Amino acid sequence: MIVLVMASCSAPEEGESQESQSIHRRDNQLLEMKNRLSEATDSADTDIIHKPLALQKPKKSIDTKGIVPARIYIPAIDLHAEVAPVNVKDNGQMDVPKDDKTVGYLLNGVYPGAIGNAVMDGHYDNYKGAAVFFHLKQLHQGDVVVVKNKDGGTIEFAVESVQSFKTTEAPLSRIFGKTDEARLNLITCSGKYSRSKKEHQERLVVFTRRIA
Template sequence: MRKATWTLLLAILLVTISACSSSAADPNVGGSGRPQATAATTAPTTGEDRDTSANAANATIPLPSPSPSPTPLTPPAVLKEANLGIVPAVLEIPAIGVKADVEQVGTAASGEMGVPASMDGVGWFEPGTKPGDRGNAVIAGHVDSKTGPAVFYKLDQLEKGDEVIVEDVHGKRLTFIVQQIESYPREAAPMEDIFGFSYQSQLNLITCTGEFNREAKTHDERLVVYTELKK
């Protein structure tokens, strides 16, 4: 009887030790020897964590700074200079003894440049360029009349380098230098060269020349003296 009691106590002790050893070695292994499923441990979410997550979700990738705009191109100095143009009141050409009043003329009914009313005066083409401004200013004068020579009678005697001077009512004077002298058939004059745009400040003097055409009541040619503003 006593031997049976000790045998039973020894069996209970071995089972208890075996169970403790298995549990201590792997808490996830049950008595069956199979791993036991365990719930994942998740830390509680705080308000600060939620704010941080929201900020991360709303964060945007910063765009690169825009490249600086290119510096605007500066126009050449030749285009930046202030206009020097004047309304001419007096024209002087020392080399041929001319000193004449200047009147303003426009376009005639025929489409041609108007002519001065006086044989001794000259006409500045007012719709065009002022003498001194960039472009071609034009002044015309008669070469002769029924009674004799007119203001530009000796215009064909000018030479390269001669001076042509214009003056306004305030006494401001501009000097131009003769560059070339050309004669053209009346209906073949290069209008663009005479009246067109130029980057230079030019003054062109025009008069009639050649034979007088009685049928057309004008001369067959046009004499043009090209001058440029003195630097």
């Protein structure tokens, strides 16, 4: 069963070539191959230079086991918060913590750091003002998200994009579906608040990928 994004994130009131026929032809082929290899290498180097440091693929292989999250830290927005498990509601929606200062992770979903889409959610605001995920909208590509377990083990992710969707148009397969990478998607509310529905009209998703 695919879960929905969340019910509400406001507290109550993401061939080898043929053999050469002559030495001259062979030498020309080798020279051409060398030039192409050089161009390809230069192009690859240029791509890496233009990527934010945090988004460069790690040189060493990393353990793809997930951890049970206990805390989340996002330096760019000075976010430090506890993480607690949440379930899927009867209507198929991912629940959200009652405490607006706590971040939720899907209890029976993918754990952060494991292959797949791990998902965390949190309140955007409450009747008094900002809640735990209020500043997610300020994140940019390359910003780092750190998840810790109760023993102090850490896993790091880099932000790839921050996008807002109408509640009924959120890309559920991209947020919750299968992937061959270790990803973490953070979701909260955005857009105008509907008093009749008691929720915001949009969902903000921060898509991240594991880097350490």
